[in-house]
Amino acid sequence: MxxxxxxxxxxxxxxxxxxxxxxxxxxxxxxxxxxxxxxxxxxAPLLLQKSTQHKFNTIRSKMPHSSHPEHEHIKTKLDDLVCQFKNEDICIKKYNHGLDQLMKQLNTEKK
Missing domain, CATH: 1.10.287 (Helix Hairpins)
Structure with a gap:
């Protein structure tokens, strides 16, 4: 026991x-x-960073070097968007959304 x-x-x-x-x-x-x-x-998530960088490069490469008023407007918006993101006034999600909008404008303008 x-x-x-x-x-x-x-x-x-x-x-x-x-x-x-x-x-x-x-x-x-x-x-x-x-x-x-x-x-x-x-x-920021790595995939989102890569996506925004790719969108930025695509917009820059599609931008013609002419001084057409619409192109100047898109270029100004892009520069403003980049400046806001660099100054951390907007987050990467808003920056990505802004790049989406600019790509849509650029694509509808080309058609």
Missing amino acids: FAVNNIIIAFFGVGLACIILITYIMSRQHNKVNGIMKQNKNV
Whole structure:
């Protein structure tokens, strides 16, 4: 009887130690994940950055070098949009949306 009680107590102690170890490891992992999430909170997604860069390059390459009033208007809007984004007045999502609008204007003008 005494040996069975010691075995039960040993299993209980080992189980309790395992639970404490698992809880400690999980809390450390949780803290690491929270730290990474805080660091990446204001970082724009890479795909969105690539998309906006591609749209910007496409608009610049489609812009003719003539001084047509519509082209000047689009060029002015593009320069204003880029300036606002560089000064962090607008976020990358609004910048991307603005580039979408300029591409639509440029594409409808070409047709």
